[in-house]
Amino acid sequence: MREVLVVDDDFMVADIHRRFVDRIDGFHTVEVAHTGAAALDAARIVRPDLILLDVYLPDMTGLQVLQTLRAEGDPVGVIMITAARELDTVSGALDGGAADYLIKPFEFEQLRAKLVAFAARADALGADRGIDQNFVDTLFGHAHTSGDSPPMPKGLGAETARLVLDAVRGADELSAAECADLVGISRVSARRYLEHFLTTGAVGLRLQYGAGRPERRYHAV
Structure with missing residues (x-):
């Protein structure tokens, strides 16, 4: 522990x-x-x-x-x-x-x-083992040296993911609904992509408070 x-x-x-x-x-x-x-x-x-x-x-x-x-x-x-x-x-x-x-x-x-x-x-680092380049690359966060992106979760497509990221990067920040309008997908789908990129660290989140539930606003990092 x-x-x-x-x-x-x-x-x-x-x-x-x-x-x-x-x-x-x-x-x-x-x-x-x-x-x-x-x-x-x-x-x-x-x-x-x-x-x-x-x-x-x-x-x-x-x-x-x-x-x-x-x-x-x-x-x-x-x-x-x-x-x-x-x-x-x-x-x-x-x-x-x-x-x-x-x-x-x-x-x-x-x-x-x-x-x-x-x-x-x-x-x-605590393991009693020799090292090779793959081991070093993994430690330093370069496991995908071939240039491939990490695999997308089931149900999410790489091309749509690229469009979602482009939309986020082209705006100061946006909501899932705004992203959906820009990309041409449903709000639910946009939210799934945005939440995926939130967990990977590709986008950040700001909660905008007002009446009712806070709005989730996403931005590039």
Whole structure:
């Protein structure tokens, strides 16, 4: 069981992330922190396997937390989870050795995919085996070196998927209904494609609140 430290200054968001983590097989939230100082203290005491780390904290940035951990020689896995979209923030996360980066708001399946990938990499690196190029390519996220895209889920076509992605990339953001009109498919079909790309990280999601249920607005990432 991999132990996870959840760090977010928003108590409600932190609790949502905690509950998400505890739904994923092989992962368990061992501690929740709401400041950078508390995150560092918890990391030193509980020694988690993974930290879900927000960038915007009240006393320091998540990047500073990450830098402090690395300066102390702590190799703990870190996934940055934040609303920050600035390129320098992403660059800083990569430079600090973050394992991944997930932009808010996100859904359970997106987080699950990130944690499953993290566990697969950790298991591969911990295995007593030799390496070859396929092994290295898989670790570094280049398993599809032939240029082929990952297989589509049953019922989704590659050509329509390309049209849906083109529609998303050609707009600042859009709803499933707007995407359906642009591509010439049903709203239900458009929603299926958009949700697939949401789980793969090809598109992001913003919930637009108003009267009734929030509208799901998709954008390219």
